Amino acid sequence: MNVPILDLGRVRQRIASQLDERWRRILDQSSFILGPEVRELEAAFAAYLGVAACAGLANGTDALILGLRALGMAPGDEVIVPAFSFFATAEAVVLLGGKVVFADVDPETLNLDPRDAAARVTDRTVGIIGVHLYGRPFDVDALLALCERRGLWLLEDAAQAHGARWKGTRVGGFGQLAAWSFYPTKNLGCFGDGGAVTGNDRDLVERVRSYGNHGQTSRYTHTAIGTNSRLDSLQAAVLNCRLALLDEDNARRGEIACRYHGAFAGVGDLRLLPDGPDVKSVYHQFTVRTERRDELMAHLKDRGIASAVHYPSPLHHQPALAGLVDASDGELPVATAAAREVLCLPVFPELTNEEVEAVSAAVRGFFGA
Numbered sequence: 430m431n432v433p434i435l436d437l438g439r440v441r442q443r444i445a446s447q448l449d450e451r452w453r454r455i456l457d458q459s460s461f462i463l464g465p466e467v468r469e470l471e472a473a474f475a476a477y478l479g480v481a482a483c484a485g486l487a488n489g490t491d492a493l494i495l496g497l498r499a500l501g502m503a504p505g506d507e508v509i510v511p512a513f514s515f516f517a518t519a520e521a522v523v524l525l526g527g528k529v530v531f532a533d534v535d536p537e538t539l540n541l542d543p544r545d546a547a548a549r550v551t552d553r554t555v556g557i558i559g560v561h562l563y564g565r566p567f568d569v570d571a572l573l574a575l576c577e578r579r580g581l582w583l584l585e586d587a588a589q590a591h592g593a594r595w596k597g598t599r600v601g602g603f604g605q606l607a608a609w610s611f612y613p614t615k616n617l618g619c620f621g622d623g624g625a626v627t628g629n630d631r632d633l634v635e636r637v638r639s640y641g642n643h644g645q646t647s648r649y650t651h652t653a654i655g656t657n658s659r660l661d662s663l664q665a666a667v668l669n670c671r672l673a674l675l676d677e678d679n680a681r682r683g684e685i686a687c688r689y690h691g692a693f694a695g696v697g698d699l700r701l702l703p704d705g706p707d708v709k710s711v712y713h714q715f716t717v718r719t720e721r722r723d724e725l726m727a728h729l730k731d732r733g734i735a736s737a738v739h740y741p742s743p744l745h746h747q748p749a750l751a752g753l754v755d756a757s758d759g760e761l762p763v764a765t766a767a768a769r770e771v772l773c774l775p776v777f778p779e780l781t782n783e784e785v786e787a788v789s790a791a792v793r794g795f796f797g798a
């Protein structure tokens with residue numbers, strides 16, 4: 430049996446007829462840019478999250494960059510970023526001339542460690558980017574308390590956490606802003622690039638929207654230097670189809686995760702990310718850790734089972750950041766070890782129980798369990 434890491438063809442089948450209808454309407458109306466599909470998505474996603482406002486953008490990286498700009502981040506400002514995330518989280522800060530200060534991640538959850546973050550705050554720190562890594566919310570209470578104590582903003586990188594909950598509330602409205610990606614592999618993904626910011630401060634979200642449309646506040650009045658970062662109508666239509674299925678999809682991911690938890694308990698040196706009373710993960714990834722990661726990955730590949738490493742190096746090892754960050758493996762031991770040990774297994778909603786069984790059996794077989 431071949432088990433893929435993701436199969437977007439199966440997604441397409443589920444939404445094909447509704448999508449054809451929406452796409453035909455866009456083509457008939459020639460409403461390609463900022464049309465009704467984009468407005469519908471923004472309103473529906475804000476309502477889904479329970480936040481005041483949402484602005485569609487071209488991608489998640491722009492959501493971080495324009496979000497940071499709207500928060501007033503200026504060259505030389507220090508921003509605390511977890512050392513274990515996708516590159517864009519740090520890239521956005523550097524692109525705007527800010528100084529990335531890496532904090533380590535928690536050894537149990539691999540999310541930003543609030544105590545380590547607190548230890549890295551200086552008088553030049555302006556904010557923190559928390560990442561809800563793998564769809565599992567970070568410790569929202571601890572980071573909000575730290576931000577309040579030190580007068581910092583919190584930007585949520587929610588690119589992997591569509592629908593995830595912290596103490597019952599969906600993420601995306603805890604920080605001053607949240608940045609979302611709708612890249613095809615995300616829990617809510619389109620068939621190209623897409624992104625958004627959300628928040629409870631309407632003015633702040635509107636500022637991001639304006640930055641994404643050449644700094645316009647009304648047609649041909651440019652009150653700021655912005656850029657072109659608009660969400661495409663054809664992509665918004667995909668998202669409108671998929672948003673209606675998101676809770677069902679996330680529930681199925683949770684069910685698969687539950688099966689994996691059952692199958693892997695006490696197997697070899699496998700470590701799983703804990704579920705907890707405060708967090709409801711949406712399992713963007715199902716991540717295991719083992720010292721034999723590369724061997725396990727090869728063993729699965731031999732049996733036709735795909736897996737992936739997110740991420741093979743901690744951010745302070747990235748060549749582009751050399752000389753820009755003061756960070757060492759010794760100071761960031763958890764992120765450094767995680768990059769050697771993590772392996773992500775197939776967990777997409779359309780995965781069949783037989784496929785989940787095949788993955789479980791192959792992993793257990795590797796450890797002789």
Ligand SMILES: *Cc1c(COP(=O)(O)O)cnc(C)c1O
Nearest residue numbers: 488489490515517588610611612
């Ligand atoms: C995907 C992702 C991004 C970037 O989103 P794009 O839409 O690909 O630009 C940023 N941060 C994290 C954590 C991501 O997973």
